[in-house]
Amino acid sequence: xxxxxxxxxxxxxxxxxxxxxxxxxxxxxxxxxxxxxxxxxxxxxxxxxxxxxxxxxxxxxxxxxxxxxxxxxxxxxxxxxxxxxxxxxxxxxxxxxxxxxxxxxxxxxxxxxxxxxxxxxxxxxxxxxxxxxxxxxxxxxxxxxxxxxxxxxxxxxxxxxxxxxxxxxxxxxxxxxxxxxxxxxxxxxxxxxxxxxxxxxxxxxxxxxxxxxxxxxxxxxxxxxxxxxxxxxxxxxxxxxxxxxxxxxxxxxxxxxxxxxxxxxxxxxxxxxxxxxxxxxxxxxxxxxxxxxxxxxxxxxxxxxxxxxxxxxxxxxxxxxxxxx
Amino acid sequence: xxxxxxxxxxxxxxxxxxxxxxxxxxxxxxxxxxxxxxxxxxxxxxxxxxxxxxxxxxxxxxxxxxxxxxxxxxxxxxxxxxxxxxxxxxxxxxxxxxxxxxxxxxxxxxxxxxxxxxxxxxxxxxxxxxxxxxxxxxxxxxxxxxxxxxxxxxxxxxxxxxxxxxxxxxxxxxxxxxxxxxxxxxxxxxxxxxxxxxxxxxxxxxxxxxxxxxxxxxxxxxxxxxxxxxxxxxxxxxxxxxxxxxxxxxxxxxxxxxxxxxxxxxxxxxxxxxxxxxxxxxxxxxxxxxx
Amino acid sequence: xxxxxxxxxxxxxxxxxxxxxxxxxxxxxxxxxxxxxxxxxxxxxxxxxxxxxxxxxxxxxxxxxxxxxxxxxxxxxxxxxxxxxxxxxxxxxxxxxxxxxxxxxxxxxxxxxxxxxxxxxxxxxxxxxxxxxxxxxxxxxxxxxxxxxxxxxxxxxxxxxxxxxxxxxxxxxxxxxxxxxxxxxxxxxxxxxxxxxxxxxxxxxxxxxxxxxxxxxxxxxxxxxxxxxxxxxxxxxxxxxxxxxxxxxxxxxxxxx
Numbered sequence: 001x002x003x004x005x006x007x008x009x010x011x012x013x014x015x016x017x018x019x020x021x022x023x024x025x026x027x028x029x030x031x032x033x034x035x036x037x038x039x040x041x042x043x044x045x046x047x048x049x050x051x052x053x054x055x056x057x058x059x060x061x062x063x064x065x066x067x068x069x070x071x072x073x074x075x076x077x078x079x080x081x082x083x084x085x086x087x088x089x090x091x092x093x094x095x096x097x098x099x100x101x102x103x104x105x106x107x108x109x110x111x112x113x114x115x116x117x118x119x120x121x122x123x124x125x126x127x128x129x130x131x132x133x134x135x136x137x138x139x140x141x142x143x144x145x146x147x148x149x150x151x152x153x154x155x156x157x158x159x160x161x162x163x164x165x166x167x168x169x170x171x172x173x174x175x176x177x178x179x180x181x182x183x184x185x186x187x188x189x190x191x192x193x194x195x196x197x198x199x200x201x202x203x204x205x206x207x208x209x210x211x212x213x214x215x216x217x218x219x220x221x222x223x224x225x226x227x228x229x230x231x232x233x234x235x236x237x238x239x240x241x242x243x244x245x246x247x248x249x250x251x252x253x254x255x256x257x258x259x260x261x262x263x264x265x266x267x268x269x270x271x272x273x274x275x276x277x278x279x280x281x282x283x284x285x286x287x288x289x290x291x292x293x294x295x296x297x298x299x300x301x302x303x304x305x306x307x308x309x310x311x312x313x314x315x316x317x318x319x320x321x322x323x324x325x
Numbered sequence: 326x327x328x329x330x331x332x333x334x335x336x337x338x339x340x341x342x343x344x345x346x347x348x349x350x351x352x353x354x355x356x357x358x359x360x361x362x363x364x365x366x367x368x369x370x371x372x373x374x375x376x377x378x379x380x381x382x383x384x385x386x387x388x389x390x391x392x393x394x395x396x397x398x399x400x401x402x403x404x405x406x407x408x409x410x411x412x413x414x415x416x417x418x419x420x421x422x423x424x425x426x427x428x429x430x431x432x433x434x435x436x437x438x439x440x441x442x443x444x445x446x447x448x449x450x451x452x453x454x455x456x457x458x459x460x461x462x463x464x465x466x467x468x469x470x471x472x473x474x475x476x477x478x479x480x481x482x483x484x485x486x487x488x489x490x491x492x493x494x495x496x497x498x499x500x501x502x503x504x505x506x507x508x509x510x511x512x513x514x515x516x517x518x519x520x521x522x523x524x525x526x527x528x529x530x531x532x533x534x535x536x537x538x539x540x541x542x543x544x545x546x547x548x549x550x551x552x553x554x555x556x557x558x559x560x561x562x563x564x565x566x567x568x569x570x571x572x573x574x575x576x577x578x579x580x581x582x583x584x585x586x587x588x589x590x591x592x593x594x595x596x597x598x599x600x601x602x603x604x605x606x607x608x609x610x611x612x613x614x615x616x
Numbered sequence: 617x618x619x620x621x622x623x624x625x626x627x628x629x630x631x632x633x634x635x636x637x638x639x640x641x642x643x644x645x646x647x648x649x650x651x652x653x654x655x656x657x658x659x660x661x662x663x664x665x666x667x668x669x670x671x672x673x674x675x676x677x678x679x680x681x682x683x684x685x686x687x688x689x690x691x692x693x694x695x696x697x698x699x700x701x702x703x704x705x706x707x708x709x710x711x712x713x714x715x716x717x718x719x720x721x722x723x724x725x726x727x728x729x730x731x732x733x734x735x736x737x738x739x740x741x742x743x744x745x746x747x748x749x750x751x752x753x754x755x756x757x758x759x760x761x762x763x764x765x766x767x768x769x770x771x772x773x774x775x776x777x778x779x780x781x782x783x784x785x786x787x788x789x790x791x792x793x794x795x796x797x798x799x800x801x802x803x804x805x806x807x808x809x810x811x812x813x814x815x816x817x818x819x820x821x822x823x824x825x826x827x828x829x830x831x832x833x834x835x836x837x838x839x840x841x842x843x844x845x846x847x848x849x850x851x852x853x854x855x856x857x858x859x860x861x862x863x864x865x866x867x868x869x870x871x872x873x
């Protein structure tokens with residue numbers, strides 16, 4: 001048997017699971033057990049982390065600036081909620097329905113993001129979310145309108161595990177879904193398809209010049225990300241028993257973008273890290289009046305950009321210039 | 326129906342004045358500035374403060390709002406915006422959202438979150454009606470005033486762009502920044518004055534529009550989408566493009582909310598998306614210009 | 617579907633290409649034929665429209681008039697990425713690289729894409745041994761092995777230029793369009809590039825845009841001269857070197873400049 005080519009060795013080495021990863025996931029799964037009063041926030045963090053990872057796929061890996069990713073989050077939530085309320089309350093089937101609905105919506109809207117400049121893309125993604133917000137608002141006989149969709153009672157998971165008040169089942173459910181989808185996303189970004197996404201992100205002109213069908217790849221990335229966001233939305237509706245209009249609002253899309261930026265784009269754990277930091281900070285600061293939160297958030301964004309996003313995680317570069325371009 | 330058209334035109338012209346600064350900034354500096362609405366809000370609140378605290382007559386507030394917002398724009402351009410021109414669009418989006426958040430929160434803190442009421446002078450209140458029955462044209466005097474002011478500004482802008490040296494420097498810089506600099510045009514000065522002027526216009530629009538659109542701390546986030554629609558559909562390579570787009574948007578919005586209230590905003594957004602799919606560079610793009 | 621009257625051994629045939637932008641004619645009635653294994657140079661003063669021509673050939677721009685055929689099949693309406701799949705590949709005058717990826721990842725993805733594996737999503741990028749071995753070859757050939765795992769963003773200019781050309785070779789071109797390959801490259805590194813150009817496979821047709829006359833006359837067998845978007849003259853390299861009108865075009869430039 002001939003020895004492996006050096007190129008192959010390098011490529012495969014890059015994708016090995018690092019030692020700290022299993023520990024991180026173990027800790028995550030242990031949290032609802034060890035900190036039972038915090039099971040609810042663990043659930044929230046898992047859901048928001050999945051949402052952020054889905055945005056990372058389009059933003060961090062494919063370079064599509066989307067300000068309307070909440071459209072798919074909300075779509076997944078409402079689809080799963082309506083399914084549970086009117087068809088059957090099984091969580092896993094409902095999850096599948098939520099994912100399917102969001103994926104179809106994503107495929108539909110993926111037509112809009114293929115051409116035009118960043119501004120155009122910003123506009124159509126923003127417009128998409130606002131349209132859904134309007135629709136959900138106007139179709140109030142179906143969605144409950146401004147009051148939201150209430151009374152979503154879920155059946156037991158896998159026929160055995162009830163969603164109790166403690167939130168532990170919910171937290172483990174969300175964490176499991178997060179882990180499975182995270183694993184799939186990881187295979188995707190390390191595959192040739194994922195590499196073509198990164199190529200499109202880095203240099204669309206050159207990607208075209210090496211034979212990559214840029215338009216259809218953009219659509220694929222956007223559609224897959226929509227499905228992941230839909231999963232997160234479905235989990236939210238199922239574990240809180242409620243779906244509301246604010247899931248479509250601009251601040252949801254802006255928040256998830258911020259989380260991703262804080263944690264680092266182009267790195268799947270960036271979404272997870274950002275979600276953890278954001279949620280914990282939001283929880284701690286929610287004692288303050290809402291005005292303060294918005295102000296400090298804004299200031300943080302301004303400083304973040306002025307300092308440079310990639311310097312944030314390397315504090316030793318904060319002072320003094322001389323970075324290699 | 327004519328009244329709807331009239332109201333739509335007034336709304337559209339107001340949107341144009343508010344958004345034209347954003348269009349030029351996008352075309353000139355290729356900078357996505359989502360905080361543009363904050364300058365409009367500044368103009369509105371300057372007017373409110375001047376009228377309520379210092380008893381300044383409304384008409385005098387307008388140029389002062391322009392000046393105030395313009396000055397704010399000039400300062401921010403020089404200090405915060407300029408280092409960011411070459412950053413990726415995502416960074417610009419994040420930065421300007423951050424600024425907008427800060428403006429919204431600070432205004433809420435200092436001025437409270439209720440809507441501000443502006444007392445219009447006597448001669449601007451009231452209404453004139455022409456015609457009868459279905460073809461009645463009801464012209465609110467204030468809306469007439471808005472149309473007049475905005476039309477005058479538009480003509481002035483066209484003149485400056487087409488006939489003055491500054492205008493040609495501006496157009497050259499929009500077409501190709503590097504070549505313009507090579508020709509000896511001081512691009513920094515062009516940027517600064519254009520940004521300040523555009524912000525000033527937004528401030529003026531905010532002052533004019535406070536009565537019609539409502540003025541409260543959430544103004545920048547509520548209306549930025551309308552400004553962006555004007556810019557995206559109208560394109561950034563002329564000012565007639567955004568003008569037409571703003572008029573279309575104004576009329577569509579007013580008509581939509583009147584005739585089909587159930588679907589009002591939905592129609593506007595869908596139209597916008599369809600237009601952008603059909604013509605990603607905007608509806609009114611000059612041929613041969615930089616995309 | 618082949619164009620009427622086109623000789624069988626032309627891999628690239630462009631006939632009567634015209635490109636107008638509003639009132640400006642950037643390209644005027646340009647005809648160009650490349651046979652298999654051609655070594656053809658395109659020269660001309662700045663602003664003559666050489667890059668516009670490349671953009672027309674590769675499909676980045678649509679011609680106002682004229683036709684382009686690749687190996688006898690009409691490609692005039694074909695989108696750029698399809699032309700690449702048919703074997704027409706170009707390099708860029710200003711490096712167009714994937715700054716966030718390493719040279720190895722860049723070449724691996726290019727080779728994968730070219731071999732129809734670009735849509736695979738389950739198996740990792742390094743799974744295919746044949747792809748990896750081709751990458752080893754290319755890295756070796758272009759002296760990039762020592763930097764193969766560094767992010768492209770931090771590479772020195774000379775290495776970036778080598779990568780620029782390596783990417784094109786990874787697409788296994790039948791027609792290679794090189795846009796000023798040694799532009800901005802320091803003398804020591806340009807020799808590397810010249811050696812690589814000299815060692816290009818014999819069955820690849822190469823169109824070289826260059827300003828550097830030494831390189832042109834060392835490399836090319838046939839030369840076309842483009843001035844103000846029009847073909848001034850085309851012929852064998854030695855004939856062009858002696859042609860007085862060509863000299864006038866260049867000397868005239870110097871006298872004015």
